[in-house]
Amino acid sequence: MSQAEAVEQGGAIEGAGKAGKVREAREARKVSPLWTFGLLRSELLTTFRRWRTLALLAVLAAVPILVGIAVKIETGDGGSTGGGGPQGGGPAFISQITNNGLFLVFTALAATLPFFLPMAIGVIAGDAIAGEANAGTLRYLLVAPAGRTRLLLTKYATTMAFCLVATLVVAVSALTVGALLFPLGDLTTISGTRISFAEGLGRALLIALVVAASLIGVAALGLFVSTLTNSGIAAMATTVGLLITIQILDQIPQLHAIQPYFFSHYWLSFADLMREPVYWDDLVKNLGIQALYAAVFGSAAWARFTAKDVTA
């Protein structure tokens, strides 16, 4: 082997040997199936190193801080906190924060799930393909060749990773603020039973995972919108616009027949994880709706993207 290399190098000194060397390099190219994940790694690094991504995460991290401080100030005045979570759907987690900082996690998730979290997902998902097309980098990824299906799957996986990271950022920020400002300890479930702090922490993690999974539908929708246009801004705006529209329609009583098919309809069902025993019906419906959206809009995105003329 080393002899062969020596011969090869000797040959390379003469011009004639060069072509042989290039050919050698081409033929020697063995491909490992693992390399295909290089794109996912690159995508994750690229996404999470962007200033914009970090800004979105910073905004999400700020929400629990603001809620925590607001609750602290209000109770510091001696008044009691008003009951009822935001959006009416959330149970009275907020009134329990002063007794147990862990409730700030539930409150923060209930506060960010209707708008801040899906908006952040809409930005990331909407920009996924359209942003690359807009910058022209899409054509170079495709001739690399990233492969259209592979690229789309990578983008979707990255968006879902962002869903998870964004939710965890809210949860961890809330837990930190809750621990700093309020006491921690055993807690009372919605059903009135007591559970230990450790189990409460476990439920909080489970809730965070369910909240992250609740965003799968928006992510798929955003990705589909992203394949329709070459403007990242337009895709982001459309996705966020759809999100707001759906949220509004979900409040109109006359539409109750179709509301169960809105991706946001069962979002606040995560609170059912704080019941004893856990009430699964709406949780399952929520996950079902998310899977349905992922399947429908994922397929639509795939059909569109694999047939699309990339001229940008």
Add this chain to the structure above:
Amino acid sequence: MEELPAAEADGAGPAGPVDQAGLAGPTDQVGPVGLADRTGQAGDLADTVIATRALTKRYRGGQLAVDGLDLTVPAGSVFGFLGPNGSGKTTTIRMLMGLIEPTAGTARVLGQPMPRAARAVLPHVGALIEGPALYGFLSGRDNLIRYDAADPTADPRTRRTRVATALDRVGLTAAGGKKAKAYSLGMKQRLGLAAALLQPRRLLVLDEPTNGLDPQGMREIRALIRELASDGTTVFLSSHLLDEIEQVCTHAAVMAQGRLITQGAVADLAAGTRGRLVVTTPDTGDAARVLKEQGAGDVVITDDRVTAEQPPDRDLADVNAALVTAGVRVRGFGVERASLEDAFVALTGEGFDVAG
């Protein structure tokens, strides 16, 4: 055609006579698709690297951008792809790279059909299409790392070395750590070229590669292209700089309004247009009269130069002798070779306006 099975069987050596690459049909002579990529040799059997047949693209707006293109790019050539603005060069390249679907016709790159075989073909192709496109928020080096990671056949263990080599080849080593949004036009262009050179390639497709480069940069790129060509890489190059094409290309094709006007060896293209006789003299009037007497047509006087078409049946030495005999003081006498530019203008017309 009949030697082909044998050539395929032993998997080496050139297949058949070179001129079998002829203009019309024989693109189908390339062997089975799967085989071609696995061995990396069967592609070398084909003597054409790009072959299109009746390739046509009508954009969604109805614009017929490429119209029945039959392009044949021989292996090992440096192929210049010329044409006025809007003549369909970039559209052709997009179809060859599988970015857009042809409306009609077929394209084969490295012996395999595009866009169907894109995943097998494109790792062997480096491309610069309509200028570079970069992630402004990443450094030049990280841009290359990202593009390399997108290629599933690129070995991550050698990634950093290959990126460093590519940066070095285009003279960007010192600027590799700088954010790409802070790059100048020429630096971006160089980085785009570096991305095309991340792996040893069998084909390089370069759409106006020297756009925005400084003179040193252009020279470097020309030298680079020659070097790559001598290593056996086929280079397909679109450019408006005809000097450049003339300097580096062995073959060329000219497009106008989506149609192929001509293709062939560069020497043949320029030779199609005859050079002009040029006499430098203070006695321009006399010189013009003598040239006309000698049978030269289209005599033009500019300052101290008289130019004319070469007389068809006379030795130029006799023409010179006649001038001297007539008392014309000749400072310079010679034939100005027709440039590719002359040939290009002759083929595509003088008109400046872009066809709609």
